[in-house]
Amino acid sequence: MKPIKRATIADIAARAGVSAGAVSFALNNRPGVSASTRARILEIAREMHWRPHSAARALGGARAGTIGFVLNRPARTLGTESFFGDLISGIQLGLSGSHVGMNLLVARDLQEELDTYQEWWNGHQVDGVIVIDPRTDDPRVQLLDELGMPTIVVGSRPSSEGSAPSVWIDDSEAALTVFKYLHALGHTRIAHVAGPAEFEHTGLRIAALRSFADSTGLSSVESLVTDYSAAQGADVTRTLLSRQERPTAIVFDNDVLAVAGLGVAAEMGVAVPAQLSIASFDDSAMARLVRPSLTTLTRDTVELGERAARLLLDQIGADTPLPSRKGPALTLSPRGSTCPPLR
Known part of the structure; x- marks a missing residue:
């Protein structure tokens, strides 16, 4: 079967009857085209399922329109812990309406997680990342700070001043x-x-x-x-x-x-x-x-993920690290597995 040809800016320009430059201005929200022309170009791009090329966007300084999330846990553990499914659902909820997607990867170990962040940033594949399970003197946060990649930590306490902010539960x-x-x-x-x-x-x-x-x-x-x-x-x-x-x-x-x-x-x-x-x-x-x-x-893990995603979107648009934000409150739910001990 012959592969479906990916739509290009030239294809959009031909259908819209405008120059490729006008299409570029419209797609990148730059001045140079009228509001009606911009709306027509965007509609044609949607109809043709056009997506930006990540390398071209990187050269142009545009955002990738994607955030990254690496899960560094054994695959068998991930399959049994509902925490991760709830957290990912919350992140997606926090991204809704922003036209920002999520790149999810399961890493085998810490080094693969570090390598992934480096690859994502060098390839302009993500605009920022959410990090979970913080460690003392965490090499991941250190690397992300060196790269200058916007980062949010889902952790247990507020981050120190000047560090990547956290959404935290004590x-x-x-x-x-x-x-x-x-x-x-x-x-x-x-x-x-x-x-x-x-x-x-x-x-x-x-x-x-x-x-x-x-x-x-x-x-x-x-x-x-x-x-x-x-x-x-x-x-x-x-x-x-x-x-x-x-x-x-x-x-x-x-x-x-x-x-x-x-x-x-x-x-x-x-x-x-x-x-x-x-x-x-x-x-x-x-x-x-x-x-x-x-x-x-x-705890409301879906809300925890939602708060992390929203803070990351805010951080991507900021020039300096934002303050940490507290996560949803915890409540104790006593059930049938506890009672006073036998005397």
């Missing part, structure tokens, strides 16, 4: 909300099944548990890191529940870990919540559909 406060609730129920042996140690929010949650333990005199608390996978969540839970003095409550960093932990409790004959309370930092449909349904921190 993970220390979030963790304390869960730990305080379990303590109020009477739990004194609390375990925390965390995500990767290099993530900033993992460190903040671990530090929050330690600080809370110190302030309340709790002696039996600990955090164990995982890669967010169900397999590691199950392994860690099995280790915790095999101890002679096992925890009476476990807090999981996401619903995949929590559901895996719930399965291990059933496997080992540990009743939830009578013998073990379980809570999670996410609130996906999965958390509400399992039995018992999971006590979680509820």
Whole structure:
């Protein structure tokens, strides 16, 4: 089958009966053509499904009309975490009406993510990016700052002055909300099944548990890191529940870990919540559909993505880094997986 020929500026000019220069002025919103001629050219371009060539736009200094979003997580993990689907939906919602698209890529590791940003910027493929899972001394943010690429970080606290702004949710406060609730129920042996140690929010949650333990005199608390996978969540839970003095409550960093932990409790004959309370930092449909349904921190992840996209659009049009913006509020949703411990 003969490939369909891509429409060019010359094709549009021929149909509109104007010069190629007039078409260029109209498509790039430059003076030099009347309002009626501009409207006619834009309508013909839409009918012919014309799209700008990224290299030509780069040479002309025009914007790419696209933002970038790299997900650096194992593909199997992405398939089970609803957080990412909700976040991407929110980003698309935030871009609606702007005529800006999104270039989404799943990276195998940190180096591939860094290489992608370099390639995108050198090729004028995106106008800015949204970065998630910030790290301490994050090499991604450092690179993006060196490139001068507009960047928004979805993180756990406001960015320092002059750095790429963030849309943030206080993970220390979030963790304390869960730990305080379990303590109020009477739990004194609390375990925390965390995500990767290099993530900033993992460190903040671990530090929050330690600080809370110190302030309340709790002696039996600990955090164990995982890669967010169900397999590691199950392994860690099995280790915790095999101890002679096992925890009476476990807090999981996401619903995949929590559901895996719930399965291990059933496997080992540990009743939830009578013998073990379980809570999670996410609130996906999965958390509400399992039995018992999971006590979680509820956040509007779609709104989080929407706020990040809107801040990035504002940042792309700004000359200096904008202030960080707070993300949607968190609320605790107690459900059937938690109750006071057996005495």
